[in-house]
Amino acid sequence: MDSTQLLFLFSSFLIVSSAVNVVxxxxxxxxxxxxxxxxxxxxxxxxxxxxxFLAVVQVVVYIGAIAIMFIFAVMLTRRENxxxxxxxxxxxxxxxxxxxxxxAAIGSLMLKWDGMNTLPVQIAEGxxxxxxxxxxxxxxxxxxxPFEVASVLLLAALLGSVYVAMNKK
Amino acid sequence: xxxxxxxxxxxxxxxxxxxxxxxxDGALAQIIIYVLGILILITFAMIIDILxxxxxxxxVARFQGRLGxxxxxxxxxxxxxxxxxxxxxxxxxxxxxxxxxxxxxxPVLSLGSVLFLWxxxxxxxxxxxxxxxxxxxxMVATGAFGTLSIIMAGWSSNNKYALLGAFRQVAAMISFEIxxxxxxxxxxxxxxxxxxxxxxxxxxENFWFFLVSPLGALLFLISAIAELGRSPFDLNExxxxxxxxxxxxxxGMKFGLFYAGEMLHAFTFGGLLSVLFFxxxxxPWSSEIPFLGVVYFCAKALFGYWLIMWVKYTVPRIRIDHxxxxxWKFLTPVSFAxxxxxxxxxxxxxxxxxxxYVPGMFLSNVLVVWVTVEVLRSRSKKDRTVAETVxxxxxx
Numbered sequence: 435m436d437s438t439q440l441l442f443l444f445s446s447f448l449i450v451s452s453a454v455n456v457v458x459x460x461x462x463x464x465x466x467x468x469x470x471x472x473x474x475x476x477x478x479x480x481x482x483x484x485x486x487f488l489a490v491v492q493v494v495v496y497i498g499a500i501a502i503m504f505i506f507a508v509m510l511t512r513r514e515n516x517x518x519x520x521x522x523x524x525x526x527x528x529x530x531x532x533x534x535x536x537x538a539a540i541g542s543l544m545l546k547w548d549g550m551n552t553l554p555v556q557i558a559e560g561x562x563x564x565x566x567x568x569x570x571x572x573x574x575x576x577x578x579x580p581f582e583v584a585s586v587l588l589l590a591a592l593l594g595s596v597y598v599a600m601n602k603k
Numbered sequence: 604x605x606x607x608x609x610x611x612x613x614x615x616x617x618x619x620x621x622x623x624x625x626x627x628d629g630a631l632a633q634i635i636i637y638v639l640g641i642l643i644l645i646t647f648a649m650i651i652d653i654l655x656x657x658x659x660x661x662x663v664a665r666f667q668g669r670l671g672x673x674x675x676x677x678x679x680x681x682x683x684x685x686x687x688x689x690x691x692x693x694x695x696x697x698x699x700x701x702x703x704x705x706x707x708x709x710p711v712l713s714l715g716s717v718l719f720l721w722x723x724x725x726x727x728x729x730x731x732x733x734x735x736x737x738x739x740x741x742m743v744a745t746g747a748f749g750t751l752s753i754i755m756a757g758w759s760s761n762n763k764y765a766l767l768g769a770f771r772q773v774a775a776m777i778s779f780e781i782x783x784x785x786x787x788x789x790x791x792x793x794x795x796x797x798x799x800x801x802x803x804x805x806x807x808e809n810f811w812f813f814l815v816s817p818l819g820a821l822l823f824l825i826s827a828i829a830e831l832g833r834s835p836f837d838l839n840e841x842x843x844x845x846x847x848x849x850x851x852x853x854x855g856m857k858f859g860l861f862y863a864g865e866m867l868h869a870f871t872f873g874g875l876l877s878v879l880f881f882x883x884x885x886x887p888w889s890s891e892i893p894f895l896g897v898v899y900f901c902a903k904a905l906f907g908y909w910l911i912m913w914v915k916y917t918v919p920r921i922r923i924d925h926x927x928x929x930x931w932k933f934l935t936p937v938s939f940a941x942x943x944x945x946x947x948x949x950x951x952x953x954x955x956x957x958x959x960y961v962p963g964m965f966l967s968n969v970l971v972v973w974v975t976v977e978v979l980r981s982r983s984k985k986d987r988t989v990a991e992t993v994x995x996x997x998x999x
Binding site for chain 2: 436437461463464467470486487490491493494497498499501502505506509562563564565
């Protein structure tokens, strides 16, 4: 076992155990903090795959913005952060069945996939993935259209929120 | 290979020979050496941190017309040692209804978010933790952990003041992050890279970015001060209103970690200012003798730290609505305007040679400043006229 495998085992354990805690924790703030730990584990996975840009963006966007917004929303809207009562409702056996079926389906698909047994391709020395990503985002042969559509969508959301929050006289 | 021209690799190879000579596996030896390297880097940062306590106390004393620590050692230089001992032996208190785990994790994460930064700081031409190709974004990402640690501290203390302080700090950090990220794009545009090492190398070979983007350096400094939560943006602590904000309930070494983190953070941002705009480790003979580069880097970082202290101890705290208005209605538009101007002027002048490029970029910055000042002047004139008319009406 080499260090990459150890790191992978560690981060997958972190992701899965934190994800379980996100849904099972009774305290909403704790759930949000566990969510952050899950997202950080995913960032480690990206880093293992030499996708440094995605790893860092994962932290900036998901932990730095979204998770902190979650915590804010919980703190500002709830007086009591503790969830009382049972955490499952009466349709839990059906949900469990569905989960087992989906897990079995995904598992069997993964076993058939020959990518399971291939090692990751080593990225050539001196290959600048960030520069290639930047070029791809603005190249007409690649992703310039989706990129611009996403920007327009974000701008619309921005304007919409300003309009909603504006003090109408 | 010479120790003085390439210290890290020399040490690495001699350690590798030693460890494999003991019969250790090569891969394991590599991991051990990396861990040792990380420990040495952190120790270096923490020793600087201890000295910074003295620097900070001495400088604030000068600004306030006092002597500062002067009893222990020459110029009070050993003062931090009793300070640290005091912090360690103080009682460690935990509030009654605190969330224990989160409460204890927050100070660690706070100092950790600063130490994460040291992984990418280039100390000299071949002395650095890692040459990351997304270093500028990584820097923003570590800031997210700083914000998180403050929320955790404020919430888990079970104290209203702490929570208020955390809210204020997070509001400041989230909003001032935007001009900072935009300004970070300026060195990225000029060098075409997000790596700190590439940015510094470019500056050693050509010119310091301070010359082509003085406004960018200023905007970075302002947003860094806000990110640090230092005066005039220290609403998170506001002693007169919320006692000391998010770390009100912490005592002993847990408070010490917040304190050490804040100091090292300021020093590190001084260093990043020097890396991005003042050539980092660049100086006479810094490429031949890396240790000189470390000295230059620390000197420039201390200069940046001194600028931050100068502002902190001179300017009073501003109101929170003024602070957010200042960010959203002034800093953010100016930084975007600067980014657009830089992105337009840079490709135009890029091939014209440094003697045209540097003055051209400098003038474009001056233009942005001039337009900003003119806009502000006409706005304030209009506001003044409105205020005067209202007064005149009220008078009649």
